[in-house]
Amino acid sequence: MSRIIIAKTGLDGHWRGTLLVSRALRDAGFEVIMLGMARGEDIVSATVDEDADLVGLNVGGRVEVVERILDDLTVAAPGVPVFAGGVVPPWVRRRLEARGVEVFPPGSKLEEIVAAARRLTRGPSPPASAGPAATPPTEDG
Numbered sequence: 001m002s003r004i005i006i007a008k009t010g011l012d013g014h015w016r017g018t019l020l021v022s023r024a025l026r027d028a029g030f031e032v033i034m035l036g037m038a039r040g041e042d043i044v045s046a047t048v049d050e051d052a053d054l055v056g057l058n059v060g061g062r063v064e065v066v067e068r069i070l071d072d073l074t075v076a077a078p079g080v081p082v083f084a085g086g087v088v089p090p091w092v093r094r095r096l097e098a099r100g101v102e103v104f105p106p107g108s109k110l111e112e113i114v115a116a117a118r119r120l121t122r123g124p125s126p127p128a129s130a131g132p133a134a135t136p137p138t139e140d141g
């Protein structure tokens with residue numbers, strides 16, 4: 001199962017997007033490790049410790065903080081892609097995209113975000129449209 005770290009990089013009170021995105025990813029079959037508001041070093045160490053396949057950042061506050069996280073991830077977890085969202089002004093979006101970060105501003109569809117997570121991690125596949133599940137869940141998991 002692909003693992004995604006989700007964290008907020010700023011102190012602002014706009015939590016709702018982070019929660020909605022986390023739930024959509026979880027419902028799509030990803031394992032979501034929700035850090036909440038976190039310092040850069042905690043995001044980087046969680047990415048390494050949890051062997052994450054993708055890092056999702058809700059960008060708040062200064063873009064320089066996010067760029068430092070990207071620098072540190074390049075060293076500590078090379079090749080782990082990053083995608084982002086939140087109330088991001090266009091100039092910040094351009095700056096992050098120049099670093100290879102896909103940015104989903106307010107109004108982005110959750111399906112687009114889930115599709116990007118699938119593409120960036122190459123999994124999990126969407127549920128089959130017909131037929132029983134291969135391994136149906138049991139009472140005790």
Ligand code: B12
Pocket residue numbers: 006011012013014015016017018020021055056057058059083084085086087089104105106107108109110113
């Ligand atoms: C609800 C709201 C609040 C709520 C937040 C509730 C909560 N728990 O989230 C409260 C009342 C707390 C709030 C406070 C403030 N707010 Co406010 N708020 C809004 C409002 C009306 C809706 C935001 C929202 O919830 N949208 C729905 C969510 C789902 O959208 P989202 O967070 O953007 O998430 C989407 C994407 O960004 C993306 N995404 C988000 N996170 C992630 C993460 C990853 C990994 C990925 C891939 C994608 C992703 O996916 C989501 C789905 O599309 C907007 C205006 C508007 N109509 O957009 C203003 C708005 C965001 N707020 C604004 C402001 C200025 C403030 C205050 C500073 C106001 C004040 N003077 O006090 C304070 C901040 C307080 C603080 N301590 O930081 C401004 C921001 C301006 C700016 N450019 O920075 C806005 C745009 C209003 C405006 N037009 O001025 N706010």
